[in-house]
Amino acid sequence: MKIEEKLTILSDGAKYDVSCSSSGSDGSFTGSTVGNCSLGGICHTFSSDGRCISLLKVLFTNYCIYDCSYCINRVSNDIRRASFTPKELAELTINFYKRNCIEGLF
Numbered sequence: 001m002k003i004e005e006k007l008t009i010l011s012d013g014a015k016y017d018v019s020c021s022s023s024g025s026d027g028s029f030t031g032s033t034v035g036n037c038s039l040g041g042i043c044h045t046f047s048s049d050g051r052c053i054s055l056l057k058v059l060f061t062n063y064c065i066y067d068c069s070y071c072i073n074r075v076s077n078d079i080r081r082a083s084f085t086p087k088e089l090a091e092l093t094i095n096f097y098k099r100n101c102i103e104g105l106f
Helices: 003-014 086-098
Strands: 042-046 052-056
Touching (some): 052 086
16 A cells, blocks of 8 residues: 555544544645645644644554444454554655654544
8 A cells, every 4th residue: 555545544543533623634734724734644733832833643553453333443343444553654744844844643
């Protein structure tokens, strides 16, 4: 599976964690709005001093052995599964960082 496919699957799964302020946004940018979220797992949150920070928000994996009824990644749910290797996730994060797309990894 290509890294782009993994990023799509695992960033989509990460949107269920509501800890970033723009999680779940559709990313539609109109040019006059504030707080848009980029597709592909980039979300915005705020630091303790009030700065807006862009983070790459992805799951490491969506494979799970448990069957919690509330969880999208439960073993009985029929979803596409993917996992990053540590090297893949590190390289992906560093490449986004070098292009000034993100300031960190969530």
